[in-house]
Amino acid sequence: MWNRLAIVSFIACGMLIGIPIGVIITNQCALSSIFLEVKLIQLIQLLMTLLIAIFLTYFINTLINRDLKKSDIVCDLIDTYQNKLGDIFILGESYFQNADYEKQREIISSLKTASILLNIIIEIKRDKHNKKFINYDGLWNDFIKFKIILTDSPFGEKPPKYSLEDINNFESIYKLISSKLYNCKLKLYSY
Amino acid sequence: MEEEREIVQINIAKDFSTIPSSRYEKDGPFSGEEFRIKYLEPHFKDPKANYFIKIILDGVEGYATSFLEEAFGGLARIYGKQRCLERLEFISIEDRLLVEEIRQYIEECDVE
Numbered sequence: 199m200w201n202r203l204a205i206v207s208f209i210a211c212g213m214l215i216g217i218p219i220g221v222i223i224t225n226q227c228a229l230s231s232i233f234l235e236v237k238l239i240q241l242i243q244l245l246m247t248l249l250i251a252i253f254l255t256y257f258i259n260t261l262i263n264r265d266l267k268k269s270d271i272v273c274d275l276i277d278t279y280q281n282k283l284g285d286i287f288i289l290g291e292s293y294f295q296n297a298d299y300e301k302q303r304e305i306i307s308s309l310k311t312a313s314i315l316l317n318i319i320i321e322i323k324r325d326k327h328n329k330k331f332i333n334y335d336g337l338w339n340d341f342i343k344f345k346i347i348l349t350d351s352p353f354g355e356k357p358p359k360y361s362l363e364d365i366n367n368f369e370s371i372y373k374l375i376s377s378k379l380y381n382c383k384l385k386l387y388s389y
Numbered sequence: 390m391e392e393e394r395e396i397v398q399i400n401i402a403k404d405f406s407t408i409p410s411s412r413y414e415k416d417g418p419f420s421g422e423e424f425r426i427k428y429l430e431p432h433f434k435d436p437k438a439n440y441f442i443k444i445i446l447d448g449v450e451g452y453a454t455s456f457l458e459e460a461f462g463g464l465a466r467i468y469g470k471q472r473c474l475e476r477l478e479f480i481s482i483e484d485r486l487l488v489e490e491i492r493q494y495i496e497e498c499d500v501e
Contacts, residue, residue, distance in 0.1 A: 303408065303450060310451035310484055317486050342490060349453035354411020354420075 206256055210249055217241070269386040272322055276386075279315040280379045282308060283344070287372045290348045294360050294368075302354060309345055316341055337382070340375045347371060395440035396478075399428055402448030412455035421459030429460065432476075433468045439476065446481040446488070454494075461491050462498035470495055 221236065286308045293301045316337060347368045352358035401409065405428060406419040414422050432442050446452075465473045473495050479488040 302411075302453075306451035306453050308451075313484050313486050313490075317484065320486070338486060338489075341486075342493065345490075346454045349455060350458060351412050351455045353453055353455050354416050355413075356416055 203256075206252055210252065213248060214245065217245070272319065273383050273386055275315065275319050275322075276379055276383055279312060279319060280376065282312040282315060283372065283375060286312060286344075286348070287368075290368060291365075293348075293358075294365055297358050305348065309349065313341065313345075337375070337378065340371060340378065344368075344371045344375060396443050397432060397440055398443045398445065400445040400448070402445070404428065407449050409449055409452055409456045411453055412459040421456035421463065424456070425460045425463050429464050430467070433464065433472070441478055442476055443478045443480060446479060446491075447483045452487065457491055458494045458498070462494040465495045465498045470498065 218241075221241075286305060289301055289305050289308065293305060320338065347364060352360065399405075401424070405424055408419060409421070409424065410417050410419040412421050414420050429442070432438065432440075461473065461477070474492070477495075479491055481487045
């Protein structure tokens with residue numbers, strides 16, 4: 199931020215010094231005297247206009263950048279959460295086909311990680327400065343449905359017997375969550 | 390003046406297991422059923438007991454729905470949702486959504 203401020207100050211100072219020098223030089227040599235009959239007040243007005251324009255541009259630019267950076271951070275978090283759910287989905291499909299204890303533990307620990315990530319995303323929603331509306335409560339409900347389908351009974355049974363309906367429901371909820379997460383990301387960058 | 394209620398603490402990772410498993414004891418050790426019978430039900434057998442039971446959920450690998458539903462939903466089916474919600478206090482710093490999840494299992498358990 200200070201670098202930008204230094205650049206803006208440098209340009210302003212340059213103009214403050216450069217314009218009078220330019221006026222003096224041209225007054226003495228090239229241009230006609232009528233053209234150079236500039237009143238001091240006009241010069242000050244011009245300088246003020248330029249300064250206001252520069253500072254407004256800087257201010258708006260900073261605001262937009264800050265907003266974009268916030269959106270980038272939330273988007274990265276949603277990406278990480280989405281990837282984690284993708285991993286769990288693959289693990290779940292594999293567990294349905296061939297259940298073993300290792301996969302069972304991996305699913306449980308991955309779901310914990312996903313829940314922690316979702317909690318961080320929900321906490322950002324509670325930030326009063328977050329003006330973009332995203333239905334995070336819906337995301338939580340969908341996550342719980344996803345977890346219930348995968349880890350409620352017959353999960354952990356020896357052997358677990360999943361019906362075709364369970365497997366279809368698991369796929370459906372995963373697709374639904376994925377599409378909602380894409381929508382969330384799109385909303386982050388819409389105005 | 391309101392009477393101060395006693396608090397009993399159960400730390401699942403330290404007192405029970407860091408790898409809680411699934412629903413029933415027949416499916417292996419550290420099940421929700423085992424946890425409910427050994428650690429929760431003894432505090433509910435006396436109908437006059439009204440002390441708080443603080444349950445520390447952190448420090449484990451994670452919880453399957455079947456474990457949580459059998460432990461806490463199962464307890465609510467036996468002793469009532471209201472009594473469970475009044476006396477159980479869940480603590481998790483690692484996974485804050487877990488507390489809401491468990492409360493949901495208690496509130497939505499099918500009382501026979």
